[in-house]
Amino acid sequence: AFLYQNEAEVGKGIQAMIQDELVDSEGFTVAGETSFLDTWELVDAGLVKAIGISNFNRDQTEDILNKPGLKNKPANNQVATHPYLSQEKLINYCHSQGITVTAYSPLGLPTRPWVKPDKPCLFQDPNIKDIAEKHQRTISQVLLRFLVQREVCVIPKSTTPQHICWFSFQVTMLSLNRNYRLFPLLSYLIIHKDYPFSAEF
Known part of the structure; x- marks a missing residue:
């Protein structure tokens, strides 16, 4: 919270x-000492249908996949991804392991309270604006399409068939990747033994 x-x-x-x-x-x-690997026993016990992970890098995901006797792999890895943080390698790795990926903050948190005026904003990016104008779409639609066409689930959902039709276009924005995280990484998290963002992906 x-x-x-x-x-x-x-x-x-x-x-x-x-x-x-x-x-x-x-x-x-x-309990802070509970291993995340132990949670998979809940699936075996029939207490949960599936377990997803969030912000797990490749090494942490492999720790789960290499658990002796593992019967159920993670169903999904939820990570921050958007044009400024494309997470291409991590997404490709998850897909290669049969793990779906869900993007949180797919619009880049335009109203985040800690934003500073000098920080990048997807909604102000001239390249993204050009793509939106070219396809006669909103910036939000372009940002969501960037993820959907890469087989990444997004938390906003479509409520009408017309909204789904808006996605009948392709965007290329990989060149916008800055490896830029929109969430500030608090110093006390960096020293945690399971801190995931030190690895390449």
């Missing part, structure tokens, strides 16, 4: 669940 700056909203939701006796306060304690 701290990273997403929605602590108040999450806190209200937790309090409501405790008040309605849906959970108790003990249910929100997560």
Whole structure:
């Protein structure tokens, strides 16, 4: 909640669940030494249908895939990806392993509260604006199409058949990749033993 700056909203939701006796306060304690590899036992036990991962690099994903006796691999890896952070190698690796990829922040967080005026903004990029004008589409449609044509799931969904038809065009924006992360990487996260962003992909 701290990273997403929605602590108040999450806190209200937790309090409501405790008040309605849906959970108790003990249910929100997560043991920090639990290995993420152990969570796959929940699939084996039939307690969950599938498990996805988020922000896992290739090495961390391989740790799971190489787990002795692994019966179920991750269903999905959710990562930040957009034209400024194309994550091409990681996405190709996941696809080669049969793991789908979902993009979070596919529009580049244009309203993020920590943005500084000197930081890049996808909605102000002249190349992206040119592509949108050329195809008579909005910048949002171009940004989403960039991901969909690479077989990356996006969190915004289509609500009408007309919206799906808007995607009948192709974009080429790999040259825009800057390896630029829109989320600030907080210093205390960098020292975590499972910090994923030190690896190439």
